[in-house]
Amino acid sequence: MRGRRIGTAALAAASVLGASACGIATAEEDSVADKDQLVIGVNKDQPGVGARTPGGGYEGFDIDIAREVAKRLGVTGGNVTFKEVTSGTRQQMIKNGDVDLVVASYSITPDRKAEVTFAGPYYIAHQDVLVRGDSPIRNVRELKDRNLCKVEGSVSYERVTKEKGVAAKLVPATGYADCLDKLTKGTVDAVSTDDLILAGLAAQAAKSGGAQGGTPKIVNAPISDENYGIGMRLGDADGCATVNKAITDMYQDGTAQGLLRKWFAPVGLKYTTTVPQFEGCE
Template identity: 55%
Template sequence: MVEVTTPAARPAGSVKRAAAAVLAAASVVAAAACGTADAAAGSLVGEEFLTIGVQTDQPGLGRQIPGAVSGRYDSYDGFDVTVAKELARNLGFPARKVSFSPVPSEKREEAIVSGEVDLVVGSYSITPERKTMVGFAGPYYVAHQDILVRKANPASIRNLHDLGGKRLCSVAGSQSFHRVRTEQSVSAVPVQAKGYTDCLNKLIAGELDAVSTDDLILAGLASMAAKTGDYMKLVNEPFSDERYGVGLEKDDVDGCEAVNEAITKMYQDDTVRLQLNRWFGPTGLELTTTVPQFEGCI
């Protein structure tokens, strides 16, 4: 097997698996030693290295640490990043064999299908549409879509229906605006943003009336804004269940089952409760610490 010295050196996607298949045909002994048979089968089980896609602009969930080197294991922090690290550990991957890859919301399916990443852990809600393209383990947490406004709330937004005619943030690849406009039939006015930190900046600047997305994301944004004296508040009128799943290759049943076992361990050893309190306890958000019902891997 070709020697690999760092996680970043792994070949990606179909190239990676094609290389493994060639090596397996050339040398049965080498294939057995390096686990290429499993890699050729398309499962993360048996891989030597693990690459995880994460968000970088969601304070409290997934954020690139200012000044840190992109892609390094210690370059990111937040609840989702901690979940990703614990999943990797429970799957048997030491830190030196795990790397992180920044994956924006609109690129998550592409990153999985292309093989750029093995897993995506980043406020990745399980939806029927996404399940046609990728597989999901979990969920590892169930969040709820809510609304964030400036504390003064000049637009007087107190519930979902008050968003009609109001300027609401829309992030490419996120389902949040779609839920308000299409699923809930509320005629909010879309204001495009690059990510949720950009949404917050626009809300502070008065370019938006509100931001609506998962309550964990909103709580992280509110905490971030408070540090600069820009106070926000959650409307506290949730209107959806957001089942945060771990994205992986669509037909990787073995990998999905292994990740579900790893998630279960995180609840059994109290990791989830401790990390939720660490990142969101000070916000006063009501947190759920019981194991969600898994989707199933077949």
Template identity: 40%
Template sequence: MRLHQVTAAAAAALALSLATTACGSDGDSDAEDAGRKITIGIKYDQPGIGLKTPDGKYTGFDVDVATYVAKQLGYKPEDIEWKEAKSADRETLLQRGDVDFIAASYSINPERMKKVDFAGPYLLAHQDVLVRADDKSITKPADLNDKRLCSVTGSTSAQNVKTKLAPKAQLQEYGGYSECLTGLENKVIDALTTDDSILAGYAAQPEHRGKFRLGGFKLSNENYGIGVQKGSELKAEINAALQKMVADGSWEKAVKKNFGPAGYQNEPAPKIGVVVS
């Protein structure tokens, strides 16, 4: 009889404990759902693409695309935690799980596809040059011969021009595109080369409008994709979000907003899964 009483009491206590735990678990789950966050990698230093402004805001085409995609995944803008994704760090950030996805002028290529997966592409950019608006001496790639051509240290863009198109170009390598732009404005250099989207982003800034023009040379194809971890289910969800962004006009609106002031002649929205070589 005594053993029965103890067992019954223990059973009652256990039932109460389980009920309490279950209630607490539901509450915790609701709290977690309400506080869900998504971490997205972007560039912090590319106006028109991905820029962290002095007041702590984030602007640019990649930011607009990432925000739209996050919304389709169920996240509000305030649920997004932005993380700087420098070019050299992108694969590592994804492989370590430091970010959920990366939208950072991230060109799809075979070498990168060995390490990460890509949704998209969502923009087809081209290597181009930026020159002063009043400079009529550069109208084709060959005109870069004997000109002072600038790009950032370690960039392949300027080397491509020098080795393939204008072997007599005087290559100048600076620490950042902003320095090249200052040199271009001050006539220390004659042309700046990198992706046309990046160039357009700089030229579209209020303080630069009307000072520069794009060459429109289309020296290469750069298929921007959204990077995710290898095998991630997010790839399919992001692709669906990108298709919706194009269909409802939000993609075109973001292009015009971020690049339009520079006279950027963008390509039509790429088809998902089609990489232009």
């Protein structure tokens, strides 16, 4: 086991006391700050963000972020293992101990913070809408009575139907790759989620060609901020602080900006390059 990092011991002690008061079992060896090996939950169906490659590996912005964070925690090469998660499974997989970290376009919300601890955010995305190239839809309000893709476990469709009160017709999908397939085939009229995911889907559709109604486009009418966090076991304040330092260093040395350019500059997405305001490691 690697030694504990200087400057985090006091925070770890406070975490132990706080966790005990809340009835959460916390052991030093459970912190991601001290692991020699890391299992990281990632998406497999979000081109440009987190996607499975034909060779069986993973690629995308989140995958590169995960590798960089792991490296800055002292874990590299074969000691880093990726495991597939979905919007519906990632929370429980953290709680079960199936994964140590989740880097999977995982928006920080109050409800989720009650079940897992989040480092970050490492990026602030914005929920937008993806439609076919010939679609007249210009904003979320125009999704009324339209078929909207619904990915179970995601909060994106609820922001449209509940928070914005738009009476869209929900069409279930297994993930965002399925949403893209339904969009290009005309089964749904729109996909609404984070702009990084939508940009990756649009790029994938452009490469594939043959989309009904033309290559999908983002309407560029964002409706919310999506704070992408790195999820870990509830109460791991030491791990959270260590991961936050890794994220800060990535922005300070230009690594994060380079990854954003790598994955999203080619599709014309306007992305933010400043370090986000962290949520804190409660």
